[in-house]
Amino acid sequence: MPYEQLKISTSAPVLSWANHALGSEETKMAKNVASLPFVFKHVALMPDVHLGKGALVGSVVATKEALMPAAVGVDIGCGMAAIKTPFVADQLEGKLKKIRLDLEAAIPVGFNENKDIEKSVTNWQRWADFKQLHRGVQDLQGKAMRQMGSLGGGNHFIEVCIDTENQVWLMLHSGSRNIGNVLAQCHISTAKELAKMTKTSLPDPDLAYFVAGTPEFQAYWRDLQWAQNYARVNRDVMMARFKRIVEKHLAGGKPTKALLEVNCHHNYAEKEVHFGEDVYVTRKGAVRAREEDYGIIPGSMGAKSFIVKGKGNHDSYCSCSHGAGRQMSRSKAKKHFSLDDLIEQTQGIECRKDEGVLDEIPGAYKPIDEVMNHQSDLVEVVATLKQVVCVKG
Template identity: 85%
Template structure:
């Protein structure tokens, strides 16, 4: 599929790969972002697009000389990590429950943190810059250290998967934990105060922005890069632990070499060149898909996920979707579905089957096959995965 071009008067166009006609609120949100004077060329909406805060989740926003902290969001650097192991799925026979229990014992989930800080974490070079972060987080260094190597809650997860050749993959989804959240909130608050003081008439207060060249922009960009690095390393620390657990069960503890490794953000901003110009690209629930970039597009906890390679589509600012995208809010999912529905929809997956994860029921998400069909011009599929173990945050 290719995109649909949506034009609003007095606004840059919106190119939409969405697998549904935008609703009233979604259209309003897209129009609000497109109306900002510093938006470059057009706004690109991915197939899994849905309502967010200020900007749609699943939107790619290129900007000149400005950045919107609420468009990046509060889970700075949230993303995915996956490795293809040399193990065949037959080796998992009879071991799934024990693997899940070991993962849950080794990797803290929800609000939990590690009791001890491992050497890999304490040796991270960027702790030296902690004192340069926003003053509002200076009391969080110990917590940030303890949370590095922890999953968090919501839709964050750890999965053992099998591909079509019955090869074992390890996959996880997490971000910058409490420290990223706090940094984002500090800067979003500053942006809103500045907009108020300047008497800016924004279509939505969450679209308050920082202008390049200002001290506020510099401080946000510095903290953003730090939190994005934290998120990437957080995934690496968890993946190393996860890999050791699987090796214990499948290789007698002998270390193995991954056949492929992918680690990609899907809530972040970077400086990139598009249409011959240097711009700031914010991907709010979108993955970079430049030519030959590897990416990960997960479905829900009962469906397929995809390892993909980018096709470098210029009109999407070389981006693709970051997942299936929700069709039901968390509260609505809990009201519509029962525990029996969850058990039925996660049949064959070794996972928790309790009311605590009912909001993550597969039916709360869009059909991943349809989402993939809508972006055949953005990515090619390298591997199709199906989970056999799922640990939810």
């Protein structure tokens, strides 16, 4: 489906790939961002777009000479990783629960962290840059090292999936943990203070920004890049453990070679060239989808997920959706659904089935097939996956 231009009056147009009319709050949020003087050309909204903080989740914003820390968000570098294994579905028979229990024992979830720091973590070269990060995080290096290789909470997950050809895939969703959150909060606070001090007029305080070339911008950019790298390596560390666990159960512990590996951010900012100009692109709940880029678009914990390849659509700033997108808040989901609903909607999946994950029930998310149908001009589907094991944060 091609995009439609929202009928709002802003200095930059808003192009939407969503298959629904935005609500009043969503429209206001889109209008606020598109009205900023440094927004380049237009704002792109992905099919899974929904309310966020400052900027919509599922939005892609290109800017000239400025960045908004709250538009990137507090989970800097949050994203997905997946590998296609040489295993087939029949090999999982009778082993799903054991795999789930081993995953829960090996990979800390929620606020938990690793008791021991493995060699692959201590060897990460970017620890040498930690002392250069924001002064407010200098006592957090030990915690950051123990949390590398941990999942976090909320909608983060680890899944064993099977594709339509019965091939086994390993997939996970996580970000930069506490260190990314703290760095983001430090810079968001600085941007807001700076806006007050300079009496900068903003449609929303959460759209406070840094101007390129200033010390504040340079400090944020340095910390942002570090946290994005941390998030990517965090996923790599977990995936290596995940792979070893599956190999233990399916290959007697013998190492195997992945047939395809994907690791992509969906909450981040990068320098890119679009429409012949150098810009900063902020993807808040969106995946880069240049030609031949591989990406991951997960559904909910009871729905299909997709491995995709980008088509390089420049109107979307070469982007696609990052998932199904919520259609119901966490609090509303807990009120609307029961434990019986959760059990029914996750039938056939080895996962937690308790009230602690009720806010992640599939019914709280948009139908993933509809989301995919509205971005056929952004990506092509490489593999369609269905989970058989799901570990939630």
